[in-house]
Amino acid sequence: MSQVKERKLTIARAMAEAIAIEMRTDDKVFVMGEDIGELGGVFGNTRGLYKEFGAERVRDTPISETAFIGAAVGAASDGMKPIVELMFVDFFGVCFDAIYNMMAKNTYFAGGNVTVPMVLMTSTGGGYSDAGQHSQCVHATFAHLPGMKVVAPSNAYDAKGMMIASIRDNNPVVFMFHKALQGMGWLGTEKDAIVHVPEEAYEVPLGKAAVVREGTDVTIVGITSGVHHGLKAARELEAQGVSAEVVDLRSLVPLDRDTVIESVKKTGRLIVVDEDYHSYGMTGEIIASVVEAGVALKAAPARVAYPDIPIPFTRPMEQWALPSPEKIVSAFNTMKEI
Amino acid sequence: MKPSQEQELWMYKHMLISRFFEETIEKIYMEGKSPAFNMANGPIPGEMHLSNGQEPCAVGVCAHLTAEDIVTHTHRPHHVAIAKGVDLKAMAAEIFGKKTGLSGGRGGHMHIFDPKVNFSCSGIIGQSIGPAAGAALSRVMQKKPGVAVAYLGEGAANQGAFHEGLNLAGVWKLPVVFIIEDNSWGISVSKRASTAVERNSDRAVAYGMPGEFIEGNDPIKIFEVVGKAIQRARDGGGPTLIEIETSRLAGHFMGDGEAYRPAGEKEALQKIDPIPLMQQRLAKEYGFSDADDAAIKAEARAIVDEAIQFARDSEYPAPEEAMEKVFV
Numbered sequence: 001m002s003q004v005k006e007r008k009l010t011i012a013r014a015m016a017e018a019i020a021i022e023m024r025t026d027d028k029v030f031v032m033g034e035d036i037g038e039l040g041g042v043f044g045n046t047r048g049l050y051k052e053f054g055a056e057r058v059r060d061t062p063i064s065e066t067a068f069i070g071a072a073v074g075a076a077s078d079g080m081k082p083i084v085e086l087m088f089v090d091f092f093g094v095c096f097d098a099i100y101n102m103m104a105k106n107t108y109f110a111g112g113n114v115t116v117p118m119v120l121m122t123s124t125g126g127g128y129s130d131a132g133q134h135s136q137c138v139h140a141t142f143a144h145l146p147g148m149k150v151v152a153p154s155n156a157y158d159a160k161g162m163m164i165a166s167i168r169d170n171n172p173v174v175f176m177f178h179k180a181l182q183g184m185g186w187l188g189t190e191k192d193a194i195v196h197v198p199e200e201a202y203e204v205p206l207g208k209a210a211v212v213r214e215g216t217d218v219t220i221v222g223i224t225s226g227v228h229h230g231l232k233a234a235r236e237l238e239a240q241g242v243s244a245e246v247v248d249l250r251s252l253v254p255l256d257r258d259t260v261i262e263s264v265k266k267t268g269r270l271i272v273v274d275e276d277y278h279s280y281g282m283t284g285e286i287i288a289s290v291v292e293a294g295v296a297l298k299a300a301p302a303r304v305a306y307p308d309i310p311i312p313f314t315r316p317m318e319q320w321a322l323p324s325p326e327k328i329v330s331a332f333n334t335m336k337e338i
Numbered sequence: 339m340k341p342s343q344e345q346e347l348w349m350y351k352h353m354l355i356s357r358f359f360e361e362t363i364e365k366i367y368m369e370g371k372s373p374a375f376n377m378a379n380g381p382i383p384g385e386m387h388l389s390n391g392q393e394p395c396a397v398g399v400c401a402h403l404t405a406e407d408i409v410t411h412t413h414r415p416h417h418v419a420i421a422k423g424v425d426l427k428a429m430a431a432e433i434f435g436k437k438t439g440l441s442g443g444r445g446g447h448m449h450i451f452d453p454k455v456n457f458s459c460s461g462i463i464g465q466s467i468g469p470a471a472g473a474a475l476s477r478v479m480q481k482k483p484g485v486a487v488a489y490l491g492e493g494a495a496n497q498g499a500f501h502e503g504l505n506l507a508g509v510w511k512l513p514v515v516f517i518i519e520d521n522s523w524g525i526s527v528s529k530r531a532s533t534a535v536e537r538n539s540d541r542a543v544a545y546g547m548p549g550e551f552i553e554g555n556d557p558i559k560i561f562e563v564v565g566k567a568i569q570r571a572r573d574g575g576g577p578t579l580i581e582i583e584t585s586r587l588a589g590h591f592m593g594d595g596e597a598y599r600p601a602g603e604k605e606a607l608q609k610i611d612p613i614p615l616m617q618q619r620l621a622k623e624y625g626f627s628d629a630d631d632a633a634i635k636a637e638a639r640a641i642v643d644e645a646i647q648f649a650r651d652s653e654y655p656a657p658e659e660a661m662e663k664v665f666v
Contacts, residue, residue, distance in 0.1 A: 030479065056479065062509060067502035070468015071475060074486070077458070078408065078476035097499075101462050102469065110451035111441030112663035114458065146664055171665045 009197040010183020012044035014156035015121070018163035019046065019083060021201045023053055026081065029167060030057040032068050033085030042087055043123050043182050065095035069120065073102045076118040081167060086122040089176065090136050103172045104147030118173075119166045124152070125178040125225055125275055127322055128187055132311035135318075139223065139274065140281040142174050143252035150252040151206050152176035154227040155193045156183075158250060161204030169206065178224035178275075190228050207254030211263060215245035218269035218332055221260055221286050223249040226273035226323060229304075233328035242332065252282060257289045264290050268298035271331050273323050278305040299335040304328050339565040341401065341558060343624050347634070349397035349557050350616050354638035356396060356417040357613055359426070360388045360588070362646055363416075363433065367592050375593055381434055381650070384446055389417035391555070391587035394612045395519045396421035398560025398582075399487060402568045408473040408486040410466035411459035413448045414519075418489055419459070424452040426645040436652035443655050444663065456484075464494040467503030467516065474512040474571075485571040486514040492581065493524030495538040504579065508545035511576035515567045518579070521586035526598040542579040549579045555612050558619070587611065 009017070022029045030053075031046055037060035040047030050058040061068040065086060072082040086092060092099065099120065106116050126135025143150045149171055153159040159177065166173040181193040212227060213234050220230035227248040234244035245263050249256065264270050270290055272283040283303035290301065304323045312318055341349065363382065370380030377384060389396075392414070400421035403409065409422050419429055425440070432439030433447045440452055448461035456473075460466060470488030477484045494500055495518060507514050518538050522529045535541065542549025550563050560582055567578035585607040589596045596604070620626035 028480075062502070062505055064502035064506055066499045067468050067471065067506040070465065070499065070503065071472030071506060074408075074410070074469030074472025074474075075476040075479075076472075077453075077469070078456075078473040079480060080476045082472075094498075097462055097465060098468055102460060102465055105449075106451070106458070107666055108663050109441055109445035109449035110453070110458070111439075111444055112666045113441065114451050114453050115666055149665070 006196045007199065008194050009156045010044070010194050011153065011156045011159040011177055012047065012182045012184060014160035014197050015045035015163050015177065016047050016049060017197070018160045019167070020049060020052060022164060022167045023049070023057065028079060029081045029083065030059065031083045031085070032059045032061050032072060034061055034063055034087050036060060036085050041085065043177070043179060044184055045121065045177065045182070046085070065091060066098050069095050069098040070102060072118045073098060073106065073116055076116045076172075077106065077114050081117050083119040083121060083167065086120060088134050089122040089124045089138055090133050092138065092141070099148070100145045104145060107171065108147055115170050116172045117170050119163070119175050120172065121175040121177065123179050123182070124176045125180055126311055126318065127180050129313055129315055129318055131313040135311045137274070137276040137306070139176070139252055139276040140285070143282065147172070148253065149173040149206055150176065151250060152178070152224045152252065153250060154181060154224050154248050155195045156197050157195050158204050160197050161202050162206060162250065164201055165203040165206050168203065173206065176224070180225060181228070190225070192228055192231065204250070207251045207256055209250055209256035209259040210248045211245060211259065212248045213244070213246040215243040215267065217243045217267055218271060219245045219247060219260070219263040219267045220271045220273060220328060221247045221249060222273040223252065223282065225275050229323055229325050229328060230273055232325035236325060236329050237332060255285070257293070260286060261290055261293045261295055264295050264297070268296065269335060270297070270301040271328055272301070272303045273328060274303070274305045275323055276306060277308055278303065279308050281305060297338055299337045302331040302335055304331050339562050341561045345401050345561070346558070346620060346623070349401055349561070350620060351634055351638055352397045352421045353393035353557070353613055353616060354635055355426070355641055356393045356420045357390060358639055358642040359416060359420065359645070360390050362642055364388060364588070364592065366646070377593065383435070386447060386592040387414040387590065388588040388592065389414050391585040391607065391611065392519055392521060393417050394555050394557035394560055395489070395517065395582050395584050398557040399517055399564045401561055402565050403487065405455040406484045408456040408470060408484060409489065410470040410473075410486070411457070411489045412463070412466055412491060412494070413459070413461045414491070415448070415450050415459040419450050419452070419457055422457045423455040424450060424457050425454070426641060427648040428452070430645040430649035431652045434649040434652070435654065436649055437655040438648070438652040442659065442663070444660070464490060464497030464499035466490050467499050470514050471503050471507045471512055474507070474514040475510065477513060485568055487517055488514060489517045489519060491524065492518050492520035492522065492529050492538055493532065495541065496532060504545040504547070504577070507577040508547050511574070513571040513574070514577045515564065515571055516577065516579045517564070518581040519584050520581050521584050523586055523590065525590040537581055539579055539581040545579070547577045547579055550581070552580065552582045555582070555584045555610065557612065557616060585610070
């Protein structure tokens with residue numbers, strides 16, 4: 001019996017590998033952004049592409065997000081498949097019009113006669129004292145606005161498959177990657193995000209959540225860092241004799257409500273974890289979706305999210321405010337039984 | 339580069355189609371909106387930005403373009419859409435919000451998309467620029483023929499998107515021409531009150547590209563200057579910034595009282611209406627007779643009437659079709 005050799009990659013490597021595979025087979029695919037060329041991307045996700053494909057297809061841009069994201073919209077509508085990087089998602093403030101008024105609306109305004117097949121990849125998350133202009137997730141800000149798919153993998157296998165699926169998608173896709181999961185040592189490394197990644201091309205479908213741990217007593221729903229906090233919390237809860245199921249949403253748009261609802265039908269309890277802000281966010285959306293579906297609950301749902309404050313710099317404040325496995329365990333232990 | 343007689347006649351005819359179209363839209367727009375003016379009422383609801391007076395900017399540029407060239411435009415798009423060859427029936431139906439419209443009624447007058455002739459526009463000031471640069475880049479990368487033309491108003495030259503987009507086009511030497519339609523008014527604020535330089539074309543030096551200012555709202559001068567710029571773009575010589583002095587004979591939008599206009603300005607502009615001036619030019623240069631003029635006007639009128647009738651006769655989309663075409 002032949003054994004498949006394990007090939008563990010970081011999310012950064014998996015993303016670069018996915019882009020390279022698509023660039024080799026489709027000459028319409030190209031990459032644009034700040035420092036994505038020779039440097040290989042500040043977060044490593046374009047490493048090696050410049051050397052293989054050159055400056056024409058791996059284009060360093062001026063610090064002009066409105067221009068190059070707008071340009072990607074124009075290029076995508078003219079037959080190309082651009083992948084653009086918004087270095088930190090926090091920077092959306094300087095270019096959001098190109099994203100939500102152009103990229104996300106042109107297909108609809110054109111009655112489906114114009115397509116915008118582009119990928120906007122962008123880093124999220126904090127935990128390394130970069131403060132509130134370089135640490136946000138703003139998942140809900142993007143997911144709230146119609147016309148763009150929004151995905152965010154939590155491990156390297158999904159990152160490769162979802163990047164390939166994003167590039168091949170006919171619609172604009174916002175591909176968020178969490179900095180602490182990226183596998184860059186200088187940002188801290190979540191070891192569970194570094195997993196076996198097959199060499200060949202494969203797709204992980206967009207809009208499909210994954211049950212990453214099965215359980216019967218409580219459903220913990222998360223995305224990116226929230227999944228890893230959830231898995232760690234599940235291991236702690238196991239020691240208490242509690243069986244926790246963990247759902248990795250993977251996509252915010254389209255949102256796989258069915259997988260979440262099915263899980264909560266089984267467990268009767270729900271905790272939603274999000275590094276994005278508490279109010280008006282993904283946590284509220286998930287809880288509302290479960291409640292609207294009429295799922296019989298054994299306890300009031302709980303959320304573990306970032307407080308409604310700008311993200312502070314100093315270590316004690318920053319770490320105190322972040323979601324954590326301990327907060328999830330505590331949320332379970334203080335759930336109000338119905 | 340002088341236009342041929344045939345090109346001048348094409349320009350005149352499309353100026354007429356555009357003007358007749360706007361005049362017809364203006365009348366229909368007011369249906370159901372009096373005595374009380376409510377923008378939501380009538381067969382054409384919503385904002386309406388008419389292009390009366392700006393026709394030379396459309397025909398002097400588009401005379402050099404074919405369907406494969408790309409044009410991105412603004413919230414005031416009808417004249418350029420017409421000169422670019424957008425299907426007028428489908429465009430009229432879109433403006434009426436009908437199922438037969440270019441986008442099935444989802445876009446309306448500020449969001450005209452006709453991929454058959456590579457025309458698109460955006461209601462956001464300055465957002466014609468990035469997409470045009472990107473489409474130009476696409477042609478270079480695909481080694482496909484075609485240039486991009488981004489239209490913008492003079493007010494958009496004070497947007498960040500202008501600075502970013504022109505710098506990008508300049509540094510990558512993209513085959514794109516930026517056309518500023520300077521009608522001297524950003525809604526109610528004059529160019530003088532909003533712009534630190536007299537001519538936005540002077541800003542071209544900051545982006546490493548030639549800048550040209552064209553006075554007089556003259557389609558022939560526009561044809562000549564823009565023709566060189568488009569040829570340079572086609573030859574790989576990079577982008578150009580051109581500002582055209584034009585006139586907005588209508589308000590910013592329908593319903594605009596225009597109290598901000600200095601007394602006599604509009605009357606003065608009407609005296610230099612480019613359409614009669616073009617007719618006089620044709621008469622002088624080519625012996626274009628009153629009978630010739632009546633014939634071309636009748637032809638233009640018939641094209642407009644047919645498009646408007648098509649729009650009127652078309653059905654509305656089913657409301658729930660609103661849920662379609664978000665993703666494709």
